[in-house]
Amino acid sequence: MTDAMPAAMPAALELDDLPALAGLRHVAVAYSGGRDSSVLLHMACWWAARSGVQVHALHVQHGLSAHAAAWEAHCAAQVQAWSDLCHVDLRVRRLALVVPPGASLEAHARTARYQALAEMAREAGCDTVLLAHHRDDQVETFLLQALRGAGPSGLSAMPGDIVRDGLRWVRPWLDRPRAELEAHRVAHRLSHVEDDSNADPRMARNRLRLKVLPALRSAFAQADEALLTSVRMAQDARVCLDALAQVDLSAVRDPDDPQALSIARLAGLDPARRRNLLRRWLLDQGERAPGQSQLMRLSTEPLQAPDGRWATPGGVVHAYRARLRWVAQGDAVPRGAPICRVPLQAGRYEVPEWLGSVVIESADTGGIALAGVDAVELRARRGGEQFQSHTGGPPRSLKKQFQAAGVPPWARQAPLLWRGDALVLVPGLGVDARARAPDGQAQWSLSWEPWPAAGR
Numbered sequence: 001m002t003d004a005m006p007a008a009m010p011a012a013l014e015l016d017d018l019p020a021l022a023g024l025r026h027v028a029v030a031y032s033g034g035r036d037s038s039v040l041l042h043m044a045c046w047w048a049a050r051s052g053v054q055v056h057a058l059h060v061q062h063g064l065s066a067h068a069a070a071w072e073a074h075c076a077a078q079v080q081a082w083s084d085l086c087h088v089d090l091r092v093r094r095l096a097l098v099v100p101p102g103a104s105l106e107a108h109a110r111t112a113r114y115q116a117l118a119e120m121a122r123e124a125g126c127d128t129v130l131l132a133h134h135r136d137d138q139v140e141t142f143l144l145q146a147l148r149g150a151g152p153s154g155l156s157a158m159p160g161d162i163v164r165d166g167l168r169w170v171r172p173w174l175d176r177p178r179a180e181l182e183a184h185r186v187a188h189r190l191s192h193v194e195d196d197s198n199a200d201p202r203m204a205r206n207r208l209r210l211k212v213l214p215a216l217r218s219a220f221a222q223a224d225e226a227l228l229t230s231v232r233m234a235q236d237a238r239v240c241l242d243a244l245a246q247v248d249l250s251a252v253r254d255p256d257d258p259q260a261l262s263i264a265r266l267a268g269l270d271p272a273r274r275r276n277l278l279r280r281w282l283l284d285q286g287e288r289a290p291g292q293s294q295l296m297r298l299s300t301e302p303l304q305a306p307d308g309r310w311a312t313p314g315g316v317v318h319a320y321r322a323r324l325r326w327v328a329q330g331d332a333v334p335r336g337a338p339i340c341r342v343p344l345q346a347g348r349y350e351v352p353e354w355l356g357s358v359v360i361e362s363a364d365t366g367g368i369a370l371a372g373v374d375a376v377e378l379r380a381r382r383g384g385e386q387f388q389s390h391t392g393g394p395p396r397s398l399k400k401q402f403q404a405a406g407v408p409p410w411a412r413q414a415p416l417l418w419r420g421d422a423l424v425l426v427p428g429l430g431v432d433a434r435a436r437a438p439d440g441q442a443q444w445s446l447s448w449e450p451w452p453a454a455g456r
């Protein structure tokens with residue numbers, strides 16, 4: 001371990017390799033204790049010793065390796081040694097990862113790591129986090145994405161500077177090869193921990209780094225430069241495609257329901273633009289990146305069969321009466337939502353089990369009589385319910401009534417409101433004619449307001 005901070009920085013890296021530090025008073029460094037982040041922390045500390053910046057080293061302990069505690073101890077000792085020379089402290093978050101069945105351990109650990117880094121950075125009062133990814137990491141990411149069949153978005157690999165979750169994430173060394181960082185590490189005799197999982201051939205990135213890239217580089221001397229050029233072009237393409245999607249979205253949104261798309265307008269675009277727009281539309285609503293085969297189906301099938309449902313990774317796309325609408329799984333009322341009661345008195349009653357509120361107000365017309373049972377019950381559709389839309393008309397099945405009134409499928413999951421054995425309110429259809437009080441008589445108007453998706 002090197003405790004000394006040299007007066008000048010002799011190795012390949014120069015101070016201007018960290019322009020992100022300019023003007024900051026606090027900076028966070030994601031510090032795994034590995035080779036690259038040890039160099040990054042060293043550089044940040046070197047800068048801090050001269051400028052008075054406060055450095056916060058953030059270490060996430062995934063608890064996945066038998067050596068995790070030893071790595072944490074190494075990080076603590078290194079930071080302790082450097083803290084005599086500049087303002088640096090260490091924050092550690094120990095994770096207890098529970099990987100959902102079927103999920104990738106690597107992806108799950110990455111998401112949890114970034115969350116933990118963000119929390120620690122905020123606690124430390126930092127708005128900038130430095131990450132030590134370098135050019136070789138960028139090339140690997142590009143190739144891994146290409147091997148998964150990614151489009152311009154995935155092929156854009158890692159951004160060098162991005163604001164996410166209210167924090168600025170900076171990777172200052174995406175143009176620097178691993179060898180330069182290694183030269184710096186050796187020149188300064190920086191000690192580090194070696195993650196044994198980096199040699200595990202079960203991980204695609206390791207196979208690529210250890211087997212494929214050496215062969216590729218020996219066969220194509222300019223492989224890295226060429227692949228990085230492709231990354232930059234993919235980044236440009238992504239920006240342009242996003243801009244085009246915004247233009248197309250504003251033309252294709254349904255004028256009566258801004259969350260929905262007009263199928264007729266969608267059909268007016270050529271297929272590639274349709275897929276680009278659908279991808280952006282889904283991502284903007286919080287859906288995960290849809291695959292190409294899914295986009296192929298969504299861009300053609302609703303045009304031929306305008307009523308239907310298509311499962312997406314995190315929800316369902318519904319087509320109904322010339323509109324396309326996506327509903328997130330989390331926005332659907334859970335199966336088996338319980339029977340809930342609210343008092344039959346004026347007020348707004350939030351019903352979290354049903355993701356909405358019952359609103360009861362006194363009224364002169366269109367409501368239900370005050371007399372009788374003093375509560376209404378929210379119950380799920382069970383099938384066989386009958387609804388009478390107007391006085392004198394026959395009660396008809398809910399399905400027929402929904403169709404007649406054009407209530408779209410995504411609005412048919414709302415609870416039915418019952419007063420005793422009488423169905424009194426069906427959201428989307430209104431108050432059942434049999435339950436309506438005569439005009440002018442004191443009565444309660446009832447309505448159901450689903451919570452907006454963003455507020456859930």
Ligand SMILES: Nc1ncnc2c1ncn2[C@@H]1O[C@H](COP(=O)(O)OP(=O)(O)OP(=O)(O)O)[C@@H](O)[C@H]1O
Pocket residue numbers: 029030031032033034035036037038058059060061062113130131132133137195198
């Ligand atoms: N456990 C961790 N705690 C804090 N930061 C981490 C951790 N793991 C990774 N990082 C950050 O993400 C960057 C890239 O991670 P990656 O897994 O490629 O690196 P590594 O092999 O763990 O370590 P290094 O990059 O330090 O050699 C690291 O350089 C570091 O900035």
